[in-house]
Amino acid sequence: MVKPLILFLSFLLSAFLCSCQQPLQKTSTCDCSNSRVRDSLVEKYLDNLVERVSYNTPNWQTVCDSVIAICPNVAAAYQLKAIPFIKYGDFAKAFPLEDKAVELDPNQFTSYRGFLKCIFTKDYEGAIIDFQNAEKLVPNGYEMDHTFFFYEGLCNLELTHYADAEKNFKKDIYIQTGGDTTKTIHYNSLFYLGVLYYEMKNYSLAKEYLLKCLAIYEQHPDANYYLAMVYKKMKDFNLEKKYLAVSKKAFEDKYDLVEDNIVYANYPHQVTLYEVEQAMKEPK
Amino acid sequence: MKILFINCLLLFVSHSYAQNFVQPDGEYMDTTTNDNEKCKDYSVYYYQGHGRGKYPEASTTILKEAQSFLKIKNNSYSGSGYITFQFMIDCDGKKMNKTRVLQTDEKYNNYLFDKEFVEELYTFLNTMDKWKIFKIKSGESLSYHAFITFKIKNGKAVNIIP
Numbered sequence: 001m002v003k004p005l006i007l008f009l010s011f012l013l014s015a016f017l018c019s020c021q022q023p024l025q026k027t028s029t030c031d032c033s034n035s036r037v038r039d040s041l042v043e044k045y046l047d048n049l050v051e052r053v054s055y056n057t058p059n060w061q062t063v064c065d066s067v068i069a070i071c072p073n074v075a076a077a078y079q080l081k082a083i084p085f086i087k088y089g090d091f092a093k094a095f096p097l098e099d100k101a102v103e104l105d106p107n108q109f110t111s112y113r114g115f116l117k118c119i120f121t122k123d124y125e126g127a128i129i130d131f132q133n134a135e136k137l138v139p140n141g142y143e144m145d146h147t148f149f150f151y152e153g154l155c156n157l158e159l160t161h162y163a164d165a166e167k168n169f170k171k172d173i174y175i176q177t178g179g180d181t182t183k184t185i186h187y188n189s190l191f192y193l194g195v196l197y198y199e200m201k202n203y204s205l206a207k208e209y210l211l212k213c214l215a216i217y218e219q220h221p222d223a224n225y226y227l228a229m230v231y232k233k234m235k236d237f238n239l240e241k242k243y244l245a246v247s248k249k250a251f252e253d254k255y256d257l258v259e260d261n262i263v264y265a266n267y268p269h270q271v272t273l274y275e276v277e278q279a280m281k282e283p284k
Numbered sequence: 285m286k287i288l289f290i291n292c293l294l295l296f297v298s299h300s301y302a303q304n305f306v307q308p309d310g311e312y313m314d315t316t317t318n319d320n321e322k323c324k325d326y327s328v329y330y331y332q333g334h335g336r337g338k339y340p341e342a343s344t345t346i347l348k349e350a351q352s353f354l355k356i357k358n359n360s361y362s363g364s365g366y367i368t369f370q371f372m373i374d375c376d377g378k379k380m381n382k383t384r385v386l387q388t389d390e391k392y393n394n395y396l397f398d399k400e401f402v403e404e405l406y407t408f409l410n411t412m413d414k415w416k417i418f419k420i421k422s423g424e425s426l427s428y429h430a431f432i433t434f435k436i437k438n439g440k441a442v443n444i445i446p
Contacts, residue, residue, distance in 0.1 A: 089368035095392035
């Protein structure tokens, strides 16, 4: 009880100092309407918080609550406060905080909430709405290394809105390259286009994009698996067997999709070693 | 004496089946503890350490298994949203009894699904037996926190989280 109080008071004091370098004598409260004040709170207490405090400890909540107590309009404090809830399936606690962050700073957090809906709660319709709104606020923006269109594509893929997904993924690639075909495209953009064409039963294009993905990241276990599935559909069982073996080896060597949040949530169409081994057991 | 006997019998039966217990920190399917004495609990979570503790099957595979399980039960339910079970996996990779349940609607507001539906999903959860053993660099195995969420649409399981 004493520790949080000390922490709170130290925040309060620091906030006064950071906000009131000149007007300290004029005002007794922090000027939270001043974006520089809010930014200084974020910079001092919330940036890189994960390096100092485990988000599964009460201290994490204390830091976020203390910042909110000083300035209730610091959007990042709500977003950070929600992290342990999101990662442990407590969505009733997480999303009101995410909504508050979006309300306070839509430019920064609309796409982040869309990302959570797309990857964590598989609320694909809700995620599409967020990403479309985010696109209006931050045209051609990125979230977690990918364009908003990439995530919209994932959502449409999962909703089986394949024509929309194709447009989204093409737009995602266009934003990455600006039309310059010599530029490297993110391997997971290529991977998901391959998966999309596989689902659309366009095996020729599926093969083309999965091979492009593997040209950049040859151990990509999911791309190897889906390429095996493409060859299975094309009745090329030798190549099916070959790519299943590559996928199995990649999983055993701990390769994965390489996405920031892969340890917390399964990405759309993501497979595991189990599915690869099951496919290997299937009679040809 | 007879009443005492019946009460004891009811108490025994109630422990044989999971049911919802409301405690100050939330609702539980099962509050019994079955600590594995050899396991150390450092309150780690499935995503920590160099071992990755998500259930080692694709979400779509778990979903198919859940749907097959529910199909056998052949009950129809309503409601849309999320049913989450939080629990621990011991250092032998076994799910421990104590299980918290969280329920929301599609907009993440607190919500209650049909108790029987929650019970069926919980029974399915207890059939999942491939949990990973969480090892730290020293090679020591630990108990860890895990969860499974069922995304529900019109009374049917349509996705699995994580």
